[in-house]
Amino acid sequence: MSALRRPHDPFPPNDHALVAAVARGDLSALGELYDRYHRDVRRVLMRLGFSKSDSDDLVQATFLELPKASLGYEPQRELCRGWVCGIAVRLASRHRRSALRYLRALFSMGSQQRERDDETPELTVGSREEMRAFEAAFQALTAKKREAFVLLELEGLSAEEGGLALGVPAATMRTRLFQARASLRDAMASWDASDANAKGRGR
Numbered sequence: 001m002s003a004l005r006r007p008h009d010p011f012p013p014n015d016h017a018l019v020a021a022v023a024r025g026d027l028s029a030l031g032e033l034y035d036r037y038h039r040d041v042r043r044v045l046m047r048l049g050f051s052k053s054d055s056d057d058l059v060q061a062t063f064l065e066l067p068k069a070s071l072g073y074e075p076q077r078e079l080c081r082g083w084v085c086g087i088a089v090r091l092a093s094r095h096r097r098s099a100l101r102y103l104r105a106l107f108s109m110g111s112q113q114r115e116r117d118d119e120t121p122e123l124t125v126g127s128r129e130e131m132r133a134f135e136a137a138f139q140a141l142t143a144k145k146r147e148a149f150v151l152l153e154l155e156g157l158s159a160e161e162g163g164l165a166l167g168v169p170a171a172t173m174r175t176r177l178f179q180a181r182a183s184l185r186d187a188m189a190s191w192d193a194s195d196a197n198a199k200g201r202g203r
Helices: 015-023 027-047 052-072 080-094 104-108 121-140 143-154 159-166 170-202
Strands: none
Touching: 015 027, 015 052, 015 080, 027 052, 027 080, 027 143, 052 080, 080 143, 080 159, 121 170, 143 159, 143 170, 159 170
């Protein structure tokens, strides 16, 4: 039990109090932060294309980094989830050890998932081809644009939160997200056109 938590206390310590305790060397507070946010960190890493084993390693590295990083934490400006995910992203950019792999969740941005019962073999093949096209487009983005897309589009951070997480201005995050969206949209539009032409020639 964390030193911050009293017996029978119905209100667990807030994030800012836990980070402050970590900065003082409280390992039980570090454990509580891990329990709260390790799933978020792992999801971000996998959405960036890291394998499960690499993601697990980077999750551990992220929380080992927290005691040192907590000394510069600014509770009046930062939200803890974005701060922790930002540490993970920065570590990942320095220690990338595997090729990017596409996570199926990326393809769910804004599109309704088909029920399996409604799928025909033709639709299934088309979906796989479209997914591969999106994967290629996502991999073609720069690392900074991928990070902005994952944190803002998929994780739901604001530009301000994402900017604080990565140490860049909010306007920079908005620009990177805009450029990422535009690149993906253009790539998929090109794929749609080529796919339609291929189907036309096949008739």
